[in-house]
Amino acid sequence: MAEVASxxxxxxxxxxxxxxxxxxxxxxxxxSKVVINGTKIVGVELPVDPKDPTKPDFSLLKKKSKADxxxxxxxxxxxDSETLSAEDKKKINxxxxxxxxxxxxxxxxxxxxxxxxxxxxxxxxxTKEAFLEDNDLNISGMKVVSSKNERDNYESVRK
Numbered sequence: 001m002a003e004v005a006s007x008x009x010x011x012x013x014x015x016x017x018x019x020x021x022x023x024x025x026x027x028x029x030x031x032s033k034v035v036i037n038g039t040k041i042v043g044v045e046l047p048v049d050p051k052d053p054t055k056p057d058f059s060l061l062k063k064k065s066k067a068d069x070x071x072x073x074x075x076x077x078x079x080d081s082e083t084l085s086a087e088d089k090k091k092i093n094x095x096x097x098x099x100x101x102x103x104x105x106x107x108x109x110x111x112x113x114x115x116x117x118x119x120x121x122x123x124x125x126x127t128k129e130a131f132l133e134d135n136d137l138n139i140s141g142m143k144v145v146s147s148k149n150e151r152d153n154y155e156s157v158r159k
Contacts, residue, residue, distance in 0.1 A: 045080040047102060048117050056119055060101060067099040079104065080118075 046056035047064060071079050071092060079092045089105040096104055102115040 043118050044121055045116050046119050048115055053114075053117075056117075063099045063101055064096075067095050067101055070095050070099070 047060045049055050049057040068079055071077075074091060074095075076084075076088050076091060084092070086109050089109045093103040093105055096102065102112070104112060104116055106112055
């Protein structure tokens with residue numbers, strides 16, 4: 001993660017609220033224990049966790065994915081576009097509502113920033129030492145590296 005922190009993106013990322021998997025918080029001091037696997041940061045618009053507005057509501061990701069697929073079939077390929085028509089925004093709100101998601105736009109067509117935010121996503125590998133709390137560590141959404149060769153490769157990159 002040190003490479004990302006020193007990259008062009010580093011200034012706009014919030015490393016104090018970095019998570020892995022389904023929202024397990026990373027210790028900012030343990031960032032040297034995280035190896036970034038991906039080659040790019042992907043910006044995604046996700047529902048905000050009502051208990052903690054600094055992270056996505058991971059419980060709604062499958063519903064949002066399903067709703068976005070429905071919208072794609074209806075001709076709205078990017079529900080996060082800034083050039084959506086008023087009619088498209090109403091369609092998006094209706095499909096999101098039908099799928100148990102909060103409305104993305106208010107009655108005036110403005111984005112509801114209290115319910116959706118843009119988050120940066122990257123793929124990485126780490127060890128338990130990188131997390132703030134490891135009691136009751138919820139690793140759902142994370143792949144466990146079981147191959148000794150693969151673990152050794154990650155260990156050598158981290159050093």
